[in-house]
Amino acid sequence: MVVDGEASESEDETTEEILTPTKRSNLEEARLSIAGLSLSSVTAQVGKQIGAFSGMDISKGARRSSQIGEDKWKEPVQHQSLLHKKLYEKNAVIQTNTKSFFENLFTRNINELNKINADVAHTQVHLQESTLAMQHSVHYCNQLEESFKKVHETLARTNLPK
Secondary structure: OOOOOOOOOOHHHHHHOOOOHHHHHHHHHHOOEEOOEEHHHHHHHHHHHHHHHHOOOOHHHHHHHHHHOOHHHHOOOOOOOHHHHHHHHHHHHHHHHHHHHHHHHHHHHHHHHHHHHHHHHHHHHHHHHHHHHHHHHHHHHHHHHHHHHHHHHHHHHHOOOO
16 A cells, blocks of 8 residues: 655654764664675665555664664554554554564575585585595505515516516
8 A cells, every 4th residue: 555645753753863973883883794784784775675665665664663672663652643553553564574574584594504504514524534535545655656666676686587
């Protein structure tokens, strides 16, 4: 459902977006970063994409909820109109769906990384076994070379007919 217009923001919502340097550094330290991508940037991009599809911009709501905490969504909220109530409900559904999507995504990625880690450990064992076998082969080749030299020297000293 696409709704034209936007609900007005109250004063407390607009002041929440202003971050003090202490809060900003705390948020920056709390951000997760994987392969140069921070979780907040991925969430913001996904929010923009979802907002583009649904005609709403939920990236601001997602940023506010991460600053305030999860408790804000659990408190009963007084709505100015039915439109505000519906928008609030739709945003809550979108937030829940987005959260579950990323939780599932990260769970699958963790499982995949665990599989890769197990495969790497298995490969490491095989490489160590191969290295040991190659070292034994080199040792046996050196012993064989020394034995051939001794046989050659012995044949040279004995004056056997050719």
